[in-house]
Amino acid sequence: MSKTSQPRQQHQQQQQQGPPFPNNYILRQVSLADSKPCMICFKPSSTVLVSENQHDFFYVCPSHLLDDQFATPIKPESYNLLHQEVKQINQSVAKLRKDMETEKPYLWGMSNYWKLNNNGDNPSTNDNDNDKEKSKSQEQNNDKDGKSKYETLKARLADQLQNLKEKEEEIKLFKFKKYQLEQTIYKNRLMLHQRRKHEKEKSEKLQQEGFFPQAPTHQLTN
Numbered sequence: 565m566s567k568t569s570q571p572r573q574q575h576q577q578q579q580q581q582g583p584p585f586p587n588n589y590i591l592r593q594v595s596l597a598d599s600k601p602c603m604i605c606f607k608p609s610s611t612v613l614v615s616e617n618q619h620d621f622f623y624v625c626p627s628h629l630l631d632d633q634f635a636t637p638i639k640p641e642s643y644n645l646l647h648q649e650v651k652q653i654n655q656s657v658a659k660l661r662k663d664m665e666t667e668k669p670y671l672w673g674m675s676n677y678w679k680l681n682n683n684g685d686n687p688s689t690n691d692n693d694n695d696k697e698k699s700k701s702q703e704q705n706n707d708k709d710g711k712s713k714y715e716t717l718k719a720r721l722a723d724q725l726q727n728l729k730e731k732e733e734e735i736k737l738f739k740f741k742k743y744q745l746e747q748t749i750y751k752n753r754l755m756l757h758q759r760r761k762h763e764k765e766k767s768e769k770l771q772q773e774g775f776f777p778q779a780p781t782h783q784l785t786n
């Protein structure tokens with residue numbers, strides 16, 4: 565247990581010495597009525613980025629979040645998994661296509677060709693032999709459901725392609741919840757925070773000076 569808690573303590577200490585807020589922002593949505601000017605273009609926006617420790621926040625249009633000169637999304641595990649799935653489906657599609665190539669029913673095409681061109685003119689024993697060959701090869705290529713291997717592969721390929729389409733759409737529409745600001749933007753946020761803090765301290769100091777002496781806050785003890 566002590567092994568796991570130690571790095572966490574160290575991490576907290578580092579954070580205390582570091583900047584007042586980390587470059588880790590969480591996307592929040594407020595109601596349209598609560599929209600405020602976007603930090604960049606001043607158009608009203610209901611999207612807010614809040615720093616993880618909530619010491620900084622600003623309103624921003626969702627469109628700016630697509631610009632990596634402004635911010636980049638922090639990709640969650642579920643997003644990486646989607647990409648992994650797409651990779652696997654692509655591999656499976658390539659294999660199915662290769663398998664289909666070897667199962668391609670050339671023989672059937674040939675049989676049809678013979679039928680069409682011979683038109684039963686001289687039904688020779690050769691034709692009968694051909695038919696026997698044909699049904700034999702079909703039997704070999706049929707699975708339990710009576711479908712040919714080729715047809716089964718074709719159906720599986722169609723399934724996988726549909727699956728691929730859905731996953732790719734999911735990636736395209738993926739809603740990121742966490743963002744990291746571009747370094748210059750983040751530095752500007754830190755500077756602004758510093759300035760506000762300084763101004764607040766200055767005005768507090770002015771109020772404290774002179775006119776309104778504060779009541780003692782310590783209680784008398786017996």
Ligand SMILES: [Zn+2]
Pocket residue numbers: 602603604605606607624625628
């Ligand atoms: Zn904007």
